[in-house]
Amino acid sequence: MENQDFSFELISQNGRARLGKIFTPRGVIDTPAFMPVGTQGTVKGVFTEDILKTGTQIILGNTYHLLLRPGIEVLNKFDGLHKFMNWDKPILTDSGGYQIMSLSSLNKIDRDLGAIFKSHIDGKKIILSPEKSIQVQKSINSDIIMVLDECPKLTKDKKILSKAIEVSTHWAERCKIEFGQDKSKALFGIVQGGLYQDLREESINSLTKIGFDGYAMGGLAVGETQSDMFKILKETTNLLPKKKPRYLMGVGTPSDILGAVNQGIDMFDCVMPTRSGRTGLAFTWEGKLNIKNSKYQKDKEPLDPNCEIRELNQYSKSYLNHLIKSNEILASMLISLHNINFYQQFMREIRKNIESGTFTTFYKKYIDYFN
């Protein structure tokens, strides 16, 4: 019988890069893992059946979007998001905090009430308290639940960052209480502190005292340089509990991922493979290709001659170039699927190289590859 409780096993390390396994009632997740983003209950332009074929073991859903539409009442009718969207593998949900900051108008943080915002769909005022965020994520029936945090925009202002840590820690405590006891699910804390090691350390200390099933690095990939991001990861990931999974939210390009794995991160999510897919950018082992470029107009080679999912190896760059220029839906469908498949290939190569102790060689080969 499968392990029915959430747990994490650290299998081996190569330098600071970690190979592991997350167990959940809905399936195992090999780490380092990449989670495609299904913002509104769909990974844009890709059938769930095909997501599975790429080797994806977990996807991400956005609490903010799902709360507004389809809403809790509909999700409850389906016992959560899995059945609603026809995906029975694990789902991680963010807490909604990040989208509230970036998408809503009139957003306000109130330490007691929570995040106050106007829906970007109908302008309705909504209060998302830490407790409400957990309740919504439970309605989604999410397997990995994130605490509600305050995620400030990129800033060097220590006062703003300190205040965000204080509020986020307070909310994290309330989320932990609301989450209660549920060994089938996980609750992750979110570390804030911008690019300051001392603030990150303070945040980590507060969160580990409360105790979570995993820890996310928040407030990164918000506009800082890649080297600033790698630097703060280098200074702080080792302060995180070794036996818990570590998740870098919203990251990133293949080289962002590679550099973060090199600092001990285990989990990633990003809209990049699908968003790039819709604009004709394809990730390949030859680098990032802009398929709209006229040099591909007569290129008879497929993006990946070995990929048989949905006969992807039967579609030439020439055809993709034609589809993108003609604004055809099929362009998004084919390139998004290709990109997710490439990301999962890339993650498998990362895991293989950690396992065989050759991660540093792989790292050096690809770290500057996709910039």
Added chain:
Amino acid sequence: MENQDFSFELISQNGRARLGKIFTPRGVIDTPAFMPVGTQGTVKGVFTEDILKTGTQIILGNTYHLLLRPGIEVLNKFDGLHKFMNWDKPILTDSGGYQIMSLSSLNKIDRDLGAIFKSHIDGKKIILSPEKSIQVQKSINSDIIMVLDECPKLTKDKKILSKAIEVSTHWAERCKIEFGQDKSKALFGIVQGGLYQDLREESINSLTKIGFDGYAMGGLAVGETQSDMFKILKETTNLLPKKKPRYLMGVGTPSDILGAVNQGIDMFDCVMPTRSGRTGLAFTWEGKLNIKNSKYQKDKEPLDPNCEIRELNQYSKSYLNHLIKSNEILASMLISLHNINFYQQFMREIRKNIESGTFTTFYKKYIDYFN
């Protein structure tokens, strides 16, 4: 070994409804047949692999669109459209005439030169002669080629319609010469004459004198009422050669198709299943459903509980309602595929009922169903 020449076999009749088979080197087409439209080298939002699974045996490509993009040079590199778009079953192409009239600015008909138009993409002036239309369709490597015709807008002006017949007949002769001898392909003539029986008869007489492998009814589905269309079909289809396939261009709803089959038509094409799919209209045995309607918001039933293609029976109307309202690509993907599958189910039922001699009962049951 398969029959390598194009041919048509009329198997049986039930009233005027005909059951038949078209043989081509690329496969057999059971008639009455519905051809999904792949305007720009893709049936919008549907993988070719999935089109096959709906039982589709032939699709339509648009000469006008393909001439402008990707263009002949690219198509020649792939020996035509089949390999370019990964579809190895038969393809029928229109001649370009209809799109030139409806999409281009500065279009002009010159009896000697052909159709003169400005590209809707870059404004470039292009002359499509009858000979050029056939050459382009041969570059597409189309299995069923249409003559270039002048398709006037809906009018009761006999002078306009007569002139169009005269020009179209002249062009049909030139197309026949340019087509030459190629038993693996078919060349279809296009009957004009608006809603006048005498003009249609004149057009049919001229075309049958030239001699074609099949005959299309053109200049219908251009804004006339359904009963006007059925009336002119009733008055004229019997004038067409019995042993050649008959194709009603650009038609239509399931009930349009049913009524036209009732008058002896064998082939149809229409963008309706995919265009409706993109706006959330689904064709089902319960009628046409507007999935955007809030009454489906909590409807847990799938559109077709028996359809296993791409797990369509796993997606509820509630989920489709959510996707459509959220402008998600997956809505177009799922509903377009469902609609094509429904159309092909509908055609199979039509054929089954002609075969078993129960077509009239089926006709009466569904003729008013999808209006």
